[in-house]
Amino acid sequence: MTQSPTDEKKPENISGVRDLPGLWPWLPRLATLALTLFTIDYLFNLQLINLVTQVESQFFYMVVALMLPLVFVLWPMNRFASRHKVPWYDILLFLAAAGICGFFVYNAEQILDRGWEYAAPDYAVTMSFLFWAVVVEAIRRAGGLPIAVIVGLASIYPIFADKVPGPIQGFPSTPDQTAIYLAMSREGIMGIPLQAFANLVIGFLLFGVALQKTGGGKFFINLAFALLGHVRGGPAKVAVFSSGLMGSMSGSVITNVMTTGVLSIPAMRRVGFGKSYAAGVEACASTGGVLMPPVMGATAFIMAAFLNIPYGTIALAAVVPSVLYFLGLFIQIDAYAARHDLKGLPAAELPSLRQTLKEGWYFIFVFVLLIWMLFFLRREATAPFFATALLLIINQVLPYQRWGWQDVKEFFGGAGKLFAELIAILAGVGLLVGALSVTGLSGTIANDLIYLAGGNTLVLLMMGAVTSFILGIGMTVTAAYIFLAVALAPALINGGGMDPLAVHLFILYWGMLSFITPPVALGAFAAATVAGSRAMETGFQAMRLGSVIYFIPFLFVLNPALIFQGSWNEILVVILQALAGVILIAGSMQGWILGVGSLAASRVMQWPIRGALIIGGLLLAIPGGGPVPLTNLQLSLISGLLIIPALVLAWTAQRRQPVTAGR
Numbered sequence: 001m002t003q004s005p006t007d008e009k010k011p012e013n014i015s016g017v018r019d020l021p022g023l024w025p026w027l028p029r030l031a032t033l034a035l036t037l038f039t040i041d042y043l044f045n046l047q048l049i050n051l052v053t054q055v056e057s058q059f060f061y062m063v064v065a066l067m068l069p070l071v072f073v074l075w076p077m078n079r080f081a082s083r084h085k086v087p088w089y090d091i092l093l094f095l096a097a098a099g100i101c102g103f104f105v106y107n108a109e110q111i112l113d114r115g116w117e118y119a120a121p122d123y124a125v126t127m128s129f130l131f132w133a134v135v136v137e138a139i140r141r142a143g144g145l146p147i148a149v150i151v152g153l154a155s156i157y158p159i160f161a162d163k164v165p166g167p168i169q170g171f172p173s174t175p176d177q178t179a180i181y182l183a184m185s186r187e188g189i190m191g192i193p194l195q196a197f198a199n200l201v202i203g204f205l206l207f208g209v210a211l212q213k214t215g216g217g218k219f220f221i222n223l224a225f226a227l228l229g230h231v232r233g234g235p236a237k238v239a240v241f242s243s244g245l246m247g248s249m250s251g252s253v254i255t256n257v258m259t260t261g262v263l264s265i266p267a268m269r270r271v272g273f274g275k276s277y278a279a280g281v282e283a284c285a286s287t288g289g290v291l292m293p294p295v296m297g298a299t300a301f302i303m304a305a306f307l308n309i310p311y312g313t314i315a316l317a318a319v320v321p322s323v324l325y326f327l328g329l330f331i332q333i334d335a336y337a338a339r340h341d342l343k344g345l346p347a348a349e350l351p352s353l354r355q356t357l358k359e360g361w362y363f364i365f366v367f368v369l370l371i372w373m374l375f376f377l378r379r380e381a382t383a384p385f386f387a388t389a390l391l392l393i394i395n396q397v398l399p400y401q402r403w404g405w406q407d408v409k410e411f412f413g414g415a416g417k418l419f420a421e422l423i424a425i426l427a428g429v430g431l432l433v434g435a436l437s438v439t440g441l442s443g444t445i446a447n448d449l450i451y452l453a454g455g456n457t458l459v460l461l462m463m464g465a466v467t468s469f470i471l472g473i474g475m476t477v478t479a480a481y482i483f484l485a486v487a488l489a490p491a492l493i494n495g496g497g498m499d500p501l502a503v504h505l506f507i508l509y510w511g512m513l514s515f516i517t518p519p520v521a522l523g524a525f526a527a528a529t530v531a532g533s534r535a536m537e538t539g540f541q542a543m544r545l546g547s548v549i550y551f552i553p554f555l556f557v558l559n560p561a562l563i564f565q566g567s568w569n570e571i572l573v574v575i576l577q578a579l580a581g582v583i584l585i586a587g588s589m590q591g592w593i594l595g596v597g598s599l600a601a602s603r604v605m606q607w608p609i610r611g612a613l614i615i616g617g618l619l620l621a622i623p624g625g626g627p628v629p630l631t632n633l634q635l636s637l638i639s640g641l642l643i644i645p646a647l648v649l650a651w652t653a654q655r656r657q658p659v660t661a662g663r
Contacts, residue, residue: 017074017417018083027073028416029409031066035419038062039202043381058108060190063198064427065101068138069094070420075141097134103127104183117184125176128183132431135189139428142421147428147475155182155431161439170439181438188434193426193482196305201298201422203384207370208295209415210388211363215401217259219360220245225267225345226353233337234344235267236281240330243285244292244322252297253515253523256286261530272342275533280516280541282531283524284329287515287546290477291508292322294371298422299478303504304380306485311380317501317563321509321552324578328548328586335592339600359401362394422478429479433486445487450495457496457627461506461557464488468510473520480511492557496627499560509553516542516549547589548582551618559623574623577636581621584643588613593650602653609646616642 020027040046042053052062072093073086081087086094107124110116116124132155140148158178161170173181182188186195211217224241228234243260261282268278290297293315300318304311336342366387373383396402403411435441453460467488471480484507492503515523521539528538556562561574587593588610591600599613600606619639624632 016076018076018086020073021085024073024086025409025413028070028420029412031070032412032416032419035063035066035202036206038066039198040385043199043203043385052105055108055112057112057186057190058105060194060198061101061105061108063202064189064194064423065098065105067416067420067423068101068134068427069097070416071138071142071424072097074417074420077141093134093137096130097138100127100130100134104131111184117180120180120184124184125180128179129175131183131189132179135424135427135431138424142424143428143476143479147425147479150475151428151432154435157435157441158439161441168441168445170441173438178435178438182431182434185434187437189427189430191430191433192305193302193429193433193478194423196302197298197422197426200301200304200311200381202419203381203388204295204301205298205418205422206415207384207388207391209411209418210391211366212259213407213411213414214363214391214395214403215360216363217246219356219363221260221263222351222356223353223360226351226356228344229267229350230344230347232344233271233273233333233342235264235271236273236278236333236337237330239264239268239282240285240288240326240333243282244289244326246286246289253283253286253290253512254526256289257282257523257526257530260286261527265527265531267345269531271345272340275531276528276537276541277336277545279527279531279533279538280524280545281329281333283516283521283527283538283542284546285326286527287512287523288322288325288329288549290512291318291325293318294367294374297477298426299481299508301380302478302482303485303508307500307504309501310378312374312378314501314505315374317505317565320562320564320575320578321505321556324552324555324582325546325549327579328582329545331583331586331594332545332590334594335587335590339590339592339598359398362391362398366391366394425476425479429482432479432483436486441487445491447491449488449491453495457498460492460496461554461627464492464506465510465553468507469513469517472511472514477508477511481508484511498557499563499565501565502557502560502563505563506553506557509549513549516546518543544589548585551621555621555623558626558628561623573632577623578621581617581619581639584613584617584620588617593647596647596650597654599650601650601656605649605653609650612642612646616640616646 038049038053038059041049042059047054053059072090076083077087077090104111104127107116120128136148136152136155139151156178157164158170158173158181159175160172162172184190221238221242224238225234228237228241231237239260242264243256246256246260261279265278265282268281269275273281296315296318300314301311304314307314369390370383370387373379373386377383379386392403436445449460449463453463464484468480468484471483475483481504485504489500489503489507492498492506493500514520516539518524518536518539521535521542524539524542525535527542528535531538555578559574560566561570562578564571583594588599591606591610592598593613599609602609616639619635620643622628622635624630624635628635630638
């Protein structure tokens with residue numbers, strides 16, 4: 001066998017992070033080690049480190065104290081600052097941040113016992129202002145200027161809440177009251193996002209990093225090439241399969257593109273896919289990976305905390321929507337490859353399935369263990385620690401990917417960078433949520449949206465989709481979701497009478513769409529840099545390839561049976577209709593229907609046929625009743641009147657022109 005498609009080495013890509021010199025790399029490593037030990041002691045109730053894990057709020061402050069100061073060491077002040085040394089002012093900021101966070105760790109019990117969030121001594125008020133400023137600067141460095149501006153303006157809003165125009169007017173607070181509320185209440189920096197991170201996310205992120213550092217990424221890509229590399233359009237299907245698995249681990253669209261895209265995009269180009277098409281496939285696959293259970297990134301765990309339900313319930317609910325999305329993408333790729341007669345890679349160039357499974361079987365075993373603990377034992381908080389421990393033990397026993405000392409250092413260093421970035425973003429978003437809470441604006445926004453929609457649920461949903469998309473452009477997915485969960489979700493749940501889980505998933509999906517939708521399309525632009533294609537052209541290709549994701553959220557929010565909320569009879573019917581609708585829409589988008597062939601056999605009738613199949617597929621997938629004015633039966637009849645004649649016309653045209661059908 002020749003060289004495997006995944007044998008090539010690639011550098012780790014962490015955008016914007018400083019290359020730490022000398023002994024500085026030990027700082028994130030040791031901080032991550034300490035955080036891991038504190039978290040294990042807290043979650044398993046070992047009571048070995050009672051110093052900071054006995055009081056819950058003290059543990060939360062310790063999580064911030066270990067990670068937030070790292071931001072000033074890891075991220076330069078601006079793009080002109082040095083990326084190869086830590087300047088004196090960043091050292092001072094690091095020490096100041098550590099001291100400020102340490103103050104809250106030390107005083108956590110007093111904050112609780114004496115109610116400092118309502119009335120604190122002067123020195124605690126001063127420290128609260130400093131904490132506030134440190135968090136805003138940290139989120140600017142780690143999250144970018146747009147989100148820092150949004151968070152900064154929102155956090156000072158309570159001071160002027162009574163002076164702004166009517167719709168966004170709220171209850172005012174003094175600067176001192178605002179500062180201590182944001183720093184010390186359970187609605188501010190220490191709110192639900194950070195609590196979810198401390199209670200659930202840390203273990204899963206460690207598991208994801210361990211999986212990648214032990215060769216899990218290479219295994220999944222090799223497995224995908226071994227299974228699908230030889231079929232028509234094989235490398236593109238490999239991208240869908242491997243990116244789905246990798247994205248579920250990493251929880252990051254950009255990281256996913258840069259990890260799997262450097263392998264899948266050149267392979268797609270070799271078999272005849274265009275640059276922008278190949279990059280669009282990778283962008284869509286990487287975006288969908290973050291929505292794929294069992295590990296869906298940090299946002300899903302925060303959703304579990306908001307809804308106060310087990311994470312396993314959310315992961316289970318996300319199964320069918322994510323399958324529909326990947327099915328739509330897979331069908332489009334297959335149809336494109338069939339229409340353009342694109343083959344797979346030669347078998348001699350592909351990794352052996354037997355050898356791949358022999359060397360990486362334990363990755364599948366560990367995933368099964370994780371799923372079993374999540375869904376059957378309901379051990380969301382501790383499951384990833386057991387899975388990580390088992391993974392590392394097996395990895396060291398087998399001879400293929402054993403860690404050396406350098407691998408251990410890279411594991412803790414990589415995890416530390418990931419933790420520091422997330423803590424900065426979550427703490428910053430805590431400021432935003434706290435400001436909405438203290439002014440009462442979150443309830444006002446919900447009421448205003450209901451009023452503007454005029455009580456029409458479909459209008460309310462469209463407003464929610466547009467708002468989610470716009471915020472997804474300026475914020476990270478996690479930040480956009482948290483803001484919308486506080487401000488928009490109550491309007492959809494109370495005003496539209498919709499299922500809470502369906503609403504929160506709806507917000508998450510629409511917040512993700514900015515990664516593949518121009519003019520921003522960050523996921524598509526990242527893939528374009530790998531492929532060497534034009535950014536906007538790649539964005540439009542990704543938008544077309546991922547087209548089914550634009551209506552999937554409407555399907556499950558209009559009928560929660562699609563997320564397993566309802567009777568089994570209803571769930572089965574809704575899922576089958578959605579599957580059939582997605583297959584028709586995806587095939588029609590590329591002009592090829594499985595079992596029929598090319599829709600372009602008749603040039604005159606091509607677009608009417610494709611249009612009828614897309615509309616018919618959409619009507620078939622949409623659940624009737626509720627906010628939809630037609631019943632399920634009526635929608636099915638109308639879709640049948642569109643689909644059946646279109647398929648007959650396509651089949652007839654195909655049989656009349658057998659020579660040109662495949663062109």
